[in-house]
Amino acid sequence: MDSKELGIVIVFYNPTRENINAAIKLSEKHSLVIVDNSEINGSYHIPRAKIIFLEGNQGIATALNIGIKDLINDAYKYALLLDQDSEPEDFLILSLLDYIRESPEKVCLVSPAYYDKAIERKAEFILCKDNCIERQPAEGNLPISASYVITSGSMLKLSTLEKIGLMKDDLFIDFVDIEWCLRARYFGYEILGLPWLTMTHEIGGEPVRIARKKYVNHSPIRHYYYFRNVFLLLRLKYIHPQWKKHEMLKLLPRFIVYAFFTKNRLNHIKAMITGIKDGVLGYSGKKR
Structure with a gap:
C-alpha cells in the first residue's frame, strides 16, 4: 500500500x-x-x-x-x-x-x-x-x-x-x-x-429500557446538543425535507423518554429545554 x-x-x-x-x-x-x-x-x-x-x-x-x-x-x-x-x-x-x-x-x-x-x-x-x-x-x-x-x-x-x-x-x-x-x-x-x-x-452510555425495548441514551450535555442541533439543521436548505420531518416527529417522544426514564431526570430536562431554546434562537458552537 x-x-x-x-x-x-x-x-x-x-x-x-x-x-x-x-x-x-x-x-x-x-x-x-x-x-x-x-x-x-x-x-x-x-x-x-x-x-x-x-x-x-x-x-x-x-x-x-x-x-x-x-x-x-x-x-x-x-x-x-x-x-x-x-x-x-x-x-x-x-x-x-x-x-x-x-x-x-x-x-x-x-x-x-x-x-x-x-x-x-x-x-x-x-x-x-x-x-x-x-x-x-x-x-x-x-x-x-x-x-x-x-x-x-x-x-x-x-x-x-x-x-x-x-x-x-x-x-x-x-x-x-x-x-x-x-x-x-x-x-x-x-x-x-x-x-x-x-x-x-457503542453509541451513548447505558441505554434506557422501557418494557423490552432499549433506547440510545446520552449525558444531559449531549442531549443539549442533540435538541439544539435539530433546530439548527432545520434552517439549512440542503438538509433533506424527510429528515427534517422525521426528526421533528421524534422530538417529543425522545423528550419524554429522557425526561421520565433516565437517572438525574431534572438535569436532562433542563439540558433539553435549554437546547431547544438555543436552537430556536440560532445559537451555535460550544454551549455557553
Whole structure:
C-alpha cells in the first residue's frame, strides 16, 4: 500500500489506557493522526503517530477537520475516521480502501455496517426518499446507497472535500456526520454502506429500557446538543425535507423518554429545554 494513500484520524477525549493501546496497534501498520480534545494534555506517547493537542475541547467537528486538513496537507488520498473506542480489524480497513479506490468519482464516502453494543443490534442503512425514510437492513454482498452514516469507521475520499467542504464546526457535537453526509448528497455525491463489512460500535452510555425495548441514551450535555442541533439543521436548505420531518416527529417522544426514564431526570430536562431554546434562537458552537 502506498504510504501516502490512506491516513487515519482518531479523535481523543480523555482517552483510557485501552484507547491508547488500540491506537498504538493501529499505528504499527497505518499512518495515524490523533487529535486530542481533552481539557488537559495527556502524558501518553505513541511513537509512530502524529498527535495534535488542542488544549481544550473544541468539539468533534473541529477536531476531525484539523486531522483531515493535516492529511490533505500531506497529500493523502483517503481518510479513515475513528472514535477513540473504535478498534477496526486490519481486514476491514483494507477492504474499505480497496472498495473506495475502485469506486466511481461521485462516491465520496464508504462505510461498514455497525453492530451497536448498547442496544445489541446491527443498525440499518438510512435512505431519505422523496416521500419517506427507508431503513435498509445491512445485509447482502452489494453496496447500499445511504443518505448518511456515522463518522466512526467511515472512509472519506479527500478530493471530494474541494466541493463538499469540511465538517460544520459550529455544531460542535451531534449531527456532525449527518449534516456533512446530507450536504454531500445535495451536491450530487454518493455515500455507500458495505453490509458485508461490520464494525462493532457503542453509541451513548447505558441505554434506557422501557418494557423490552432499549433506547440510545446520552449525558444531559449531549442531549443539549442533540435538541439544539435539530433546530439548527432545520434552517439549512440542503438538509433533506424527510429528515427534517422525521426528526421533528421524534422530538417529543425522545423528550419524554429522557425526561421520565433516565437517572438525574431534572438535569436532562433542563439540558433539553435549554437546547431547544438555543436552537430556536440560532445559537451555535460550544454551549455557553
